[in-house]
Amino acid sequence: xxxxxxxxxxxxxxxxxxxxxxxxxxxxxxxxxxxxxxxxxxxxxxxxxxxxxxxxxxxxxxxxxxxxxxxxxxxxxxxxxxxxxxxxxxxxxxxxxxxxxxxxxxxxxxxxxxxxxxxxxxxxxxxxxxxxxxxxxxxxxxxxxxxxxxxxxxxxxxxxxxxxxxxxxxxxxxxxxxxxxxxxxxxxxxxxxxxxxxxxxxxxxxxxxxxxxxxxxxxxxxxxxxxxxxxxxxxxxxxxxxxxxxxxxxxxxxxxxxxxxxxxxxxxxxxxxxxxxxxxxxxxxxxxxxxxxxxxxxxx
Amino acid sequence: xxxxxxxxxxxxxxxxxxxxxxxxxxxxxxxxxxxxxxxxxxxxxxxxxxxxxxxxxxxxxxxxxxxxxxxxxxxxxxxxxxxxxxxxxxxxxxxxxxxxxxxxxxxxxxxxxxxxxxxxxxxxxxxxxxxxxxxxxxxxxxxxxxxxxxxxxxxxxxxxxxxxxxxxxxxxxxxxxxxxxxxxxxxxxxxxxxxxxxxxxxxxxxxxxxxxxxxxxxxxxxxxxxxxxxxxxxxxxxxxxxxxxxxxxxxxxxxxxxxxxxxxxxxxxxxxxxxxxxxxxxxxxxxxxxxxxxxxxxxx
Numbered sequence: 001x002x003x004x005x006x007x008x009x010x011x012x013x014x015x016x017x018x019x020x021x022x023x024x025x026x027x028x029x030x031x032x033x034x035x036x037x038x039x040x041x042x043x044x045x046x047x048x049x050x051x052x053x054x055x056x057x058x059x060x061x062x063x064x065x066x067x068x069x070x071x072x073x074x075x076x077x078x079x080x081x082x083x084x085x086x087x088x089x090x091x092x093x094x095x096x097x098x099x100x101x102x103x104x105x106x107x108x109x110x111x112x113x114x115x116x117x118x119x120x121x122x123x124x125x126x127x128x129x130x131x132x133x134x135x136x137x138x139x140x141x142x143x144x145x146x147x148x149x150x151x152x153x154x155x156x157x158x159x160x161x162x163x164x165x166x167x168x169x170x171x172x173x174x175x176x177x178x179x180x181x182x183x184x185x186x187x188x189x190x191x192x193x194x195x196x197x198x199x200x201x202x203x204x205x206x207x208x209x210x211x212x213x214x215x216x217x218x219x220x221x222x223x224x225x226x227x228x229x230x231x232x233x234x235x236x237x238x239x240x241x242x243x244x245x246x247x248x249x250x251x252x253x254x255x256x257x258x259x260x261x262x263x264x265x266x267x268x269x270x271x272x273x274x275x276x277x278x279x280x281x282x283x284x285x286x287x288x289x290x291x292x293x294x295x296x297x298x299x300x
Numbered sequence: 301x302x303x304x305x306x307x308x309x310x311x312x313x314x315x316x317x318x319x320x321x322x323x324x325x326x327x328x329x330x331x332x333x334x335x336x337x338x339x340x341x342x343x344x345x346x347x348x349x350x351x352x353x354x355x356x357x358x359x360x361x362x363x364x365x366x367x368x369x370x371x372x373x374x375x376x377x378x379x380x381x382x383x384x385x386x387x388x389x390x391x392x393x394x395x396x397x398x399x400x401x402x403x404x405x406x407x408x409x410x411x412x413x414x415x416x417x418x419x420x421x422x423x424x425x426x427x428x429x430x431x432x433x434x435x436x437x438x439x440x441x442x443x444x445x446x447x448x449x450x451x452x453x454x455x456x457x458x459x460x461x462x463x464x465x466x467x468x469x470x471x472x473x474x475x476x477x478x479x480x481x482x483x484x485x486x487x488x489x490x491x492x493x494x495x496x497x498x499x500x501x502x503x504x505x506x507x508x509x510x511x512x513x514x515x516x517x518x519x520x521x522x523x524x525x526x527x528x529x530x531x532x533x534x535x536x537x538x539x540x541x542x543x544x545x546x547x548x549x550x551x552x553x554x555x556x557x558x559x560x561x562x563x564x565x566x567x568x569x570x571x572x573x574x575x576x577x578x579x580x581x582x583x584x585x586x587x588x589x590x591x592x593x594x595x596x597x598x599x600x
Contacts, residue, residue, distance in 0.1 A: 217517040
């Protein structure tokens with residue numbers, strides 16, 4: 001198989017589902033993730049080990065993860081908020097972990113009830129445990145392009161936080177447009193500042209929400225400045241439950257349609273993604289919300 | 301006033317409304333167009349002088365046009381299919397006319413019941429009359445990026461048709477992604493072929509549908525290759541009634557959000573466009589369908 005030029009990091013089962021009100025059964029989650037892997041997705045964020053009462057949709061994390069079919073090239077990552085979550089993630093057999101913090105102090109406090117500093121302190125035992133288990137570590141730099149509470153976010157705040165996360169031990173940073181406000185000029189500004197600070201573009205991913213229709217324009221800008229990993233959620237499910245006005249994640253099928261048409265190899269099959277997208281939309285009891293899901297691929 | 305760097309050509313009242321099933325009253329159309337002009341839009345395609353039974357939504361063209369408030373910098377254009385339509389357009393006081401044909405023979409036959417050659421022959425008396433009235437002439441090159449009946453469209457067909465339309469007397473060509481399939485690579489391919497043939501980029505506009513989420517990425521690519529005019533419809537209304545699976549036009553508010561954020565001057569006020577978009581959505585009895593219309597501008 002030819003090596004993909006761009007990595008697609010699927011966030012539907014975690015970031016997508018966590019903000020959906022309709023509860024999805026563990027069986028349906030297993031099926032959804034199986035369909036995603038069948039489509040060629042090799043990095044799938046499967047669930048979150050937050051407290052069960054914090055996000056009821058993901059309360060079955062301990063049961064879900066052991067049920068996923070292991071495949072040679074597929075990595076299942078999980079969100080881990082603290083040392084207790086890390087114990088559960090290890091017990092359940094996670095391949096990789098994700099940490100979540102924010103470039104905006106106001107968002108950190110509203111979303112995590114912690115300052116940015118406190119969130120980094122809480123990560124230390126998690127990262128130590130992940131390292132000793134040989135796990136890959138990803139960190140979300142949320143609100144990197146704007147905060148629903150404090151407005152514009154300075155790129156230097158993104159750089160400072162990113163440097164701290166890398167020093168802490170993160171292997172990849174997902175620079176996130178949590179409220180979906182970025183335009184290409186913002187991608188160049190923020191990613192440009194990260195590169196100017198000496199951060200390797202191979203450690204960067206972009207996490208885009210299509211709230212204002214700019215996500216694919218931002219993907220193009222991201223590729224131009226050297227980003228080679230993009231987050232997406234099948235069917236465009238989710239959004240941020242804490243970010244007023246935020247629409248869903250960039251839909252995986254919309255991203256794959258663009259990259260296929262651009263001739264960029266991803267190793268992901270569009271029809272396979274559409275199968276997964278249709279399945280999870282049905283499980284959520286609503287029509288598929290992505291553009292390509294509604295219009296169909298082309299040529300048909 | 302600083303000169304806009306990019307022209308926004310509003311197609312909501314014609315291309316948008318013509319494929320909407322809910323009939324809008326002439327009063328509401330006048331109000332819609334007034335709100336669009338209030339927002340700073342200077343080029344508004346107001347209606348179409350097709351036969352009244354062909355598009356019932358636009359059957360009031362003769363009554364609508366004389367009711368529009370004339371403003372120094374606002375040009376009202378109208379679609380004209382034939383010599384009879386041209387007589388009506390002149391009588392009603394149109395400032396400019398639009399011709400409509402296709403790069404795909406299959407689409408021309410399905411949509412206009414004419415070959416491409418026959419459509420050009422039908423334009424000749426129309427263009428002659430427009431010239432003698434000093435009217436500006438725009439021509440739509442539809443299905444320039446793909447045809448719902450015959451699939452991919454060769455860029456040489458777009459170039460050949462464009463050259464013929466310019467020789468015929470068109471002042472501007474709107475290169476149209478009727479079914480909304482283009483990616484940035486296609487914009488560069490098709491516009492690149494037009495420029496390579498010696499066509500002045502100042503005579504080109506891009507007419508994009510956001511069917512597969514790529515419209516704003518395509519706008520960015522269009523600007524990169526020198527296009528300085530983009531079509532859009534407030535609230536993203538419309539689509540092509542003849543193109544299966546086609547979603548609405550690129551929403552004017554999504555386009556203005558992107559260009560504002562990019563620092564590109566358009567002379568168009570986003571809040572004003574949102575007023576027009578909300579008004580026409582209410583008149584159509586449905587929620588606003590654009591991304592920015594649903595999420596709101598940013599910062600709020």
